[in-house]
Amino acid sequence: MSQTEANRESLSALLDDEANDMDIARVLKAVDDPELRADWVRQQQIRSMLRGEAPVAANIDVSAGVRAALEERAPRRRNPLVSLAVAASVTMAVVFGGQQYLGSQAPTPIGQLPGGVVAVQGASAMQASYGMQRNEAQPSRSPAVTHVRMAAPAPGNVSDYERLARERYELLVTDHAAASAMLQPNALVPYARIPETTR
Amino acid sequence: MLWSLMPVFLRRLAELSRQSAFACALLTGLVSVSVHAATDCALPSEVHTVLGQFLAARSTWGYEGTLLLEQNNQRQFITVAKQPGAQVSLRRMNVPQADSAQQFPVLGGVPGVDPCDIGDSYMVSLEAGATVAGLETWRLTMRPRDNLRFGYVMELDRQSGLPLRVVTITPEGQMIERYEFATIQVATAGSTPDSGMPSVEPTFTLGQLPPGFSLSPRYGAANQVVVSDGLATASVFLEPLPEALQSGEGTVRHGSTVTYTRGVRTTELGWLVTVIGEVPVNTARLLAASVRVPDPSPEAAPQPEAAPEPQSQPQSQTNLQTQSDGA
Numbered sequence: 001m002s003q004t005e006a007n008r009e010s011l012s013a014l015l016d017d018e019a020n021d022m023d024i025a026r027v028l029k030a031v032d033d034p035e036l037r038a039d040w041v042r043q044q045q046i047r048s049m050l051r052g053e054a055p056v057a058a059n060i061d062v063s064a065g066v067r068a069a070l071e072e073r074a075p076r077r078r079n080p081l082v083s084l085a086v087a088a089s090v091t092m093a094v095v096f097g098g099q100q101y102l103g104s105q106a107p108t109p110i111g112q113l114p115g116g117v118v119a120v121q122g123a124s125a126m127q128a129s130y131g132m133q134r135n136e137a138q139p140s141r142s143p144a145v146t147h148v149r150m151a152a153p154a155p156g157n158v159s160d161y162e163r164l165a166r167e168r169y170e171l172l173v174t175d176h177a178a179a180s181a182m183l184q185p186n187a188l189v190p191y192a193r194i195p196e197t198t199r
Numbered sequence: 200m201l202w203s204l205m206p207v208f209l210r211r212l213a214e215l216s217r218q219s220a221f222a223c224a225l226l227t228g229l230v231s232v233s234v235h236a237a238t239d240c241a242l243p244s245e246v247h248t249v250l251g252q253f254l255a256a257r258s259t260w261g262y263e264g265t266l267l268l269e270q271n272n273q274r275q276f277i278t279v280a281k282q283p284g285a286q287v288s289l290r291r292m293n294v295p296q297a298d299s300a301q302q303f304p305v306l307g308g309v310p311g312v313d314p315c316d317i318g319d320s321y322m323v324s325l326e327a328g329a330t331v332a333g334l335e336t337w338r339l340t341m342r343p344r345d346n347l348r349f350g351y352v353m354e355l356d357r358q359s360g361l362p363l364r365v366v367t368i369t370p371e372g373q374m375i376e377r378y379e380f381a382t383i384q385v386a387t388a389g390s391t392p393d394s395g396m397p398s399v400e401p402t403f404t405l406g407q408l409p410p411g412f413s414l415s416p417r418y419g420a421a422n423q424v425v426v427s428d429g430l431a432t433a434s435v436f437l438e439p440l441p442e443a444l445q446s447g448e449g450t451v452r453h454g455s456t457v458t459y460t461r462g463v464r465t466t467e468l469g470w471l472v473t474v475i476g477e478v479p480v481n482t483a484r485l486l487a488a489s490v491r492v493p494d495p496s497p498e499a500a501p502q503p504e505a506a507p508e509p510q511s512q513p514q515s516q517t518n519l520q521t522q523s524d525g526a
Binding site for chain 2: 004034035038039042043045046049159160161162163164165166168169172173175176177178179180181182183184185186187188189190191192193195196
């Protein structure tokens with residue numbers, strides 16, 4: 001495993017609250033690695049989107065200031081791993097770029113949307129939110145956006161929607177292939193993917 | 200702490216010195232790293248060159264040959280032909296109608312993809328590849344930087360940059376699609392670009408897109424919006440929801456193509472959002488959740504069979520994701 005991959009794995013462990021002391025030390029040591037920093041910002045963006053929080057700005061970097069502060073204030077003669085472990089979960093949020101909230105157009109958490117998620121190969125569902133109920137009031141949003149309230153799906157709707165998804169695929173896949181062929185480096189593969197039965 | 204970072208910094212400096220952009224930045228004293236500086240273009244020059252050749256190959260080279268496509272545990276042999284600026288022709292060899300070739304248009308006019316943009320979403324590495332269809336190749340390995348896209352291992356013709364073998368891998372490491380040329384004859388490079396497509400204004404827009412994805416500047420139909428990260432493409436379709444159907448969602452997968460359908464029922468009308476793309480289902484869900492539709496009024500309702508008037512007033516749009524559970 002390359003150093004970069006090891007750093008990324010340690011960063012993922014940290015974000016998943018599964019980091020050990022070695023992970024924390026490794027991430028702090030590689031704090032100046034631009035790829036790792038970009039990874040952190042990206043992971044935070046995705047996590048905040050999936051949670052429906054306001055997007056994280058990608059261009060905020062306060063690491064220099066934070067590090068300077070740490071340099072000045074870090075007490076001497078302490079077990080470095082212990083102090084790192086204590087500080088890491090708080091420090092990471094700041095060292096790698098902080099979070100800047102962008103306006104008020106936060107999307108509603110995906111998990112609040114009604115409907116079930118069908119587990120398919122190669123795509124892990126974030127959560128099965130079918131029929132999920134929520135009682136909290138929604139925060140107010142930009143007046144430019146109208147709110148839509150959705151009814152919870154009826155039981156058994158998942159299979160209806162699976163059937164519907166299959167029908168939509170057969171009806172629309174050629175349109176998708178045409179658009180994809182415009183953009184794909186290999187123009188014929190999107191057409192080759194279309195099953196014979198849908199034509 | 201600064202001293203402990205020095206070995207890392209020196210190793211990094213040695214790596215970066217091969218990249219002129221970074222070397223310039225370092226020499227001019229821009230050592231304090233910001234995320235934007237790191238992602239301006241982190242590709243080594245040789246990777247940039249091969250990736251650029253690959254991205255440009257579609258409109259500059261014609262070819263004909265036999266393609267093996269594996270998806271859904273099925274294998275197809277397809278005789279294919281493409282001329283630059285012309286349509287593609289496919290003849291499936293495993294079905295009885297193999298006598299008749301299918302013709303599809305290849306439309307162009309889309310701005311080229313910057314290899315650096317690919318580098319923002321994928322970690323790209325380059326090495327010598329295996330011989331494919333008798334041609335020497337470069338192997339480009341593209342590992343996604345997140346789980347919103349698939350990974351690819353591509354073997355590209357060293358002369359044309361055409362992909363001769365491509366394996367698509369899920370974030371979990373499973374192969375879900377593979378294609379490979381058994382034979383190929385690459386024609387002389389042509390200068391005719393692919394023909395353009397008349398732009399159609401869609402009846403809806405997308406809000407915040409998943410990281411790395413951007414709107415395609417061209418649209419296939421009024422009820423279709425297309426996004427891409429440079430390699431993966433997804434189409435978002437919007438239709439009226441059938442009256443008998445309540446809200447819900449469903450997913451099916453065909454090879455690397457996921458179809459995610461979500462029905463949203465309001466008190467007045469319903470919308471059916473369908474995402475079809477070569478992306479993980481979570482990406483499709485995020486795209487569906489980003490749909491913003493015109494305000495509910497008879498004139499603004501999408502008519503899939505007709506071409507409605509463009510809706511260019513963001514003030515009168517509804518964000519499908521902005522809801523609470525109204526059951």
